[in-house]
Amino acid sequence: MTQELLGAGLDDLMARARAVRDAAHSTRITYSPKVFIPLTMLCRDKCGYCTFAQPPARLQAPYLTPEQVLRIARDGARMGCHEALFTLGEAPEERYEVARTWLAEHGYASTVEYLHAMAKLVLDETGLLPHANAGALNEDELRLLAEVSPSQGMMIETLRGDLPCHRGAPDKTPERRLATLEAAGRAGVPFTTGILVGIGETREDRIAALEAIAQAHARHGHVQEVIVQNFLPKPGTGMQHEAPCPQDEFLWSIAVARLILPAEIHLQAPPNLSDDFGVLLDAGIDDWGGVSPVTLDHVNPERPWPALDRLREVTEARGFALAPRLTIYPEFVRRPQQWLHKDLRFRVMDRSDAECMARDDPGAFWPEKVTAADVVQDGAEVVLVGHRSTQWYSGATNPPPVLLPSPARGRATGAIGEVLEGVRAGQEVGFDQIVTLFRARGPEVVAIAELADELRHEAVGDAITWVHNRNINYTNVCTFKCKFCGFSKGPLSLNLRGTPYLLTLDDIAQRAAEAWEMGATEVTLQGGIHPNFDGDYYIDVTRAVKNAVPEMHVHGFTALEVTEGAKRLGEDLHTYLRRLQEAGLASLPGTAAEILDDEVRAILCPDKITTDEWLDCHAAAHEIGLKSNVTIMFGSIEHPESWARHMLRTRALQKVTGGFTEFVGLPFVHMASPIYLQRAARRGPTFRENLLMHAVARIAYRGLIDNIQLSWVKIGEAGAVQMLQAGCNDLGGTLMDENISRAAGAAHGQAMTEERFTSLVAPLGRRLQQRTTTYGRVDTVAR
Numbered sequence: 001m002t003q004e005l006l007g008a009g010l011d012d013l014m015a016r017a018r019a020v021r022d023a024a025h026s027t028r029i030t031y032s033p034k035v036f037i038p039l040t041m042l043c044r045d046k047c048g049y050c051t052f053a054q055p056p057a058r059l060q061a062p063y064l065t066p067e068q069v070l071r072i073a074r075d076g077a078r079m080g081c082h083e084a085l086f087t088l089g090e091a092p093e094e095r096y097e098v099a100r101t102w103l104a105e106h107g108y109a110s111t112v113e114y115l116h117a118m119a120k121l122v123l124d125e126t127g128l129l130p131h132a133n134a135g136a137l138n139e140d141e142l143r144l145l146a147e148v149s150p151s152q153g154m155m156i157e158t159l160r161g162d163l164p165c166h167r168g169a170p171d172k173t174p175e176r177r178l179a180t181l182e183a184a185g186r187a188g189v190p191f192t193t194g195i196l197v198g199i200g201e202t203r204e205d206r207i208a209a210l211e212a213i214a215q216a217h218a219r220h221g222h223v224q225e226v227i228v229q230n231f232l233p234k235p236g237t238g239m240q241h242e243a244p245c246p247q248d249e250f251l252w253s254i255a256v257a258r259l260i261l262p263a264e265i266h267l268q269a270p271p272n273l274s275d276d277f278g279v280l281l282d283a284g285i286d287d288w289g290g291v292s293p294v295t296l297d298h299v300n301p302e303r304p305w306p307a308l309d310r311l312r313e314v315t316e317a318r319g320f321a322l323a324p325r326l327t328i329y330p331e332f333v334r335r336p337q338q339w340l341h342k343d344l345r346f347r348v349m350d351r352s353d354a355e356c357m358a359r360d361d362p363g364a365f366w367p368e369k370v371t372a373a374d375v376v377q378d379g380a381e382v383v384l385v386g387h388r389s390t391q392w393y394s395g396a397t398n399p400p401p402v403l404l405p406s407p408a409r410g411r412a413t414g415a416i417g418e419v420l421e422g423v424r425a426g427q428e429v430g431f432d433q434i435v436t437l438f439r440a441r442g443p444e445v446v447a448i449a450e451l452a453d454e455l456r457h458e459a460v461g462d463a464i465t466w467v468h469n470r471n472i473n474y475t476n477v478c479t480f481k482c483k484f485c486g487f488s489k490g491p492l493s494l495n496l497r498g499t500p501y502l503l504t505l506d507d508i509a510q511r512a513a514e515a516w517e518m519g520a521t522e523v524t525l526q527g528g529i530h531p532n533f534d535g536d537y538y539i540d541v542t543r544a545v546k547n548a549v550p551e552m553h554v555h556g557f558t559a560l561e562v563t564e565g566a567k568r569l570g571e572d573l574h575t576y577l578r579r580l581q582e583a584g585l586a587s588l589p590g591t592a593a594e595i596l597d598d599e600v601r602a603i604l605c606p607d608k609i610t611t612d613e614w615l616d617c618h619a620a621a622h623e624i625g626l627k628s629n630v631t632i633m634f635g636s637i638e639h640p641e642s643w644a645r646h647m648l649r650t651r652a653l654q655k656v657t658g659g660f661t662e663f664v665g666l667p668f669v670h671m672a673s674p675i676y677l678q679r680a681a682r683r684g685p686t687f688r689e690n691l692l693m694h695a696v697a698r699i700a701y702r703g704l705i706d707n708i709q710l711s712w713v714k715i716g717e718a719g720a721v722q723m724l725q726a727g728c729n730d731l732g733g734t735l736m737d738e739n740i741s742r743a744a745g746a747a748h749g750q751a752m753t754e755e756r757f758t759s760l761v762a763p764l765g766r767r768l769q770q771r772t773t774t775y776g777r778v779d780t781v782a783r
């Protein structure tokens with residue numbers, strides 16, 4: 001291979017490298033929003049190109065104090081960074097008395113021990129994920145840092161042991177660098193390494209170093225990214241008069257790295273060390289590395305990072321989409337048992353989106369700290385304390401980012417572009433295509449939203465519909481133990497606080513009558529599964545409503561309630577549903593679906609009905625003429641593959657029965673959800689994921705389910721306006737007394753009015769139209 005690479009022309013190598021990159025990573029180019037924490041600039045090595053390392057006389061103090069470390073980290077957290085990059089010299093205490101004394105005075109035996117303490121401090125106080133870049137370490141040191149640092153790094157630089165630039169650098173011997181790379185593999189550390197180009201090594205030397213990295217990765221699978229960095233001479237260094245790495249040599253090295261390394265290893269080149277950095281994309285990179293909105297690149301202080309907007313512009317100009325990542329790459333986040341210390345798993349998950357990339361809503365992101373609420377009533381049992389995140393979350397009042405610019409200009413190339421082309425040509429999307437669409441970023445999201453909006457127009461025109469309804473959650477006592485549910489109370493519930501309640505049939509009838517008086521056409525009945533209920537309870541509830549208001553549409557009972565009701569009476573689903581229908585039940589809500597993927601259900605709601613049981617219940621309902629809808633609760637623990645399975649299973653049933661009237665996206669509200677408080681779920685979907693869920697649903701259910709509904713309770717009014725431009729056509733219900741989202745911590749109001757719906761829709765120039773539960777015109781309902 002070496003000879004073949006050495007003999008190939010640059011254009012050929014770059015074209016082949018691009019092909020490898022495109023096949024493995026498609027149009028996605030990543031970066032890590034970070035702050036740079038130069039813990040110590042003392043170093044026992046003296047490398048000929050380095051301006052980072054300083055002698056003690058030129059530093060005010062040997063180490064940053066904890067206060068200084070925290071100040072930098074907090075600035076980063078405020079700016080929405082995800083990574084705290086700790087950069088430091090190699091074992092300064094081995095060389096400098098002042099370092100030994102400082103460490104001893106502060107109670108640390110080594111620089112690595114102090115780094116461990118500071119990484120933990122940053123993690124605990126700001127939630128930023130540390131990346132320790134501490135040079136050549138032994139396995140024990142790597143394992144210690146792995147408790148507080150989800151990834152670590154050390155540049156191999158070169159495997160030439162005789163370069164003049166490394167003469168004064170005992171840590172830069174090939175043996176020591178390779179030993180660290182190997183130890184990181186044994187310790188199971190997601191690892192960043194790389195080569196330095198232009199410090200006197202040959203092309204053969206670079207190939208040898210890259211091959212050594214590939215071999216270590218083959219043994220341990222731990223190399224997450226390789227950095228190819230170009231040498232630039234810096235004043236005051238031993239190499240100040242040397243020529244910079246020629247651009248062709250740099251591009252050659254990037255392309256060769258892409259061809260030698262396995263395609264799954266990410267390839268990075270720093271954008272701040274090249275004037276025309278867009279060309280690095282042409283050589284096959286898929287990552288820009290850490291980009292800081294706050295701190296200098298302390299290793300190359302004379303080369304500021306390009307502003308994020310410029311990075312995005314250059315990336316998008318070449319047909320790619322820019323996406324923030326965490327310091328640990330998604331492939332490793334997906335396997336936390338293998339790659340993350342147990343204390344870091346939630347910290348990483350907390351910052352992740354469904355693809356295990358960094359959450360990409362702008363704004364500050366702080367660890368959530370909660371305390372018990374003084375007054376619970378029907379709201380959340382805990383309230384947030386301490387620093388407040390300013391990012392958008394489902395259920396919170398923080399504003400969403402504007403994802404759909406006006407006028408919208410979507411653009412999608414690569415795999416996403418192909419899927420959209422196929423849809424325009426009339427093809428139905430399958431599993432792979434749906435998962436691909438959920439990868440979209442930036443202009444790709446806009447392109448998907450534009451297509452979804454066109455399909456919405458084709459299917460239902462421009463009317464935006466709503467239903468005047470009232471929720472009646474007749475009890476919050478429940479024998480089930482759904483881990484996301486902050487609503488249920490009772491001896492078996494995960495929550496021990498709050499007030500259990502059970503409405504009487506008279507209460508229910510009265511609420512139905514009040515709702516009718518106020519103009520409601522529907523009551524939505526759902527609640528916990530009370531241990532004392534038998535199946536007749538639901539029939540009695542239905543009758544109570546119908547006796548009070550014969551004209552009221554009773555939209556009630558989840559597939560769980562129906563299945564439990566039938567089971568407790570020993571009846572089959574059809575018989576039981578017919579009895580409910582005879583009592584006045586007119587349609588079923590699609591809740592209790594959560595995610596129709598049994599692997600996820602086994603964690604989220606292990607004792608609840610399975611996917612098949614949910615589908616069987618809805619199939620039975622459809623067969624006897626009861627319509628229902630599809631809901632999805634997304635953004636807790638699952639990944640886009642589960643969303644695709646959910647869509648495909650429900651779409652398959654719709655092809656048989658045609659009984660689903662709408663798809664309703666229900667973003668997970670994390671704030672007071674037990675599974676989040678137990679540190680085992682994400683913070684709900686990002687706004688991008690939320691927008692995509694509805695837009696992709698519009699595409700996936702094309703010609704089968706015409707109505708895509710958004711949940712204003714969870715998304716908020718500002719978010720709703722964007723969703724209505726991304727495939728949604730329905731605002732759902734006015735939802736007087738919506739308790740379930742509030743119990744999970746949602747802050748949006750308890751009831752919507754027609755006036756508020758009207759003002760929400762007005763800027764879109766579309767018509768608001770009241771509907772019945774089954775999408776009839778409301779003026780045809782006798783009142």
Ligand code: SF4
Nearest residue numbers: 478480482485488528
């Ligand atoms: S989601 Fe429903 S079934 Fe599950 S615990 Fe809550 S109330 Fe009970």
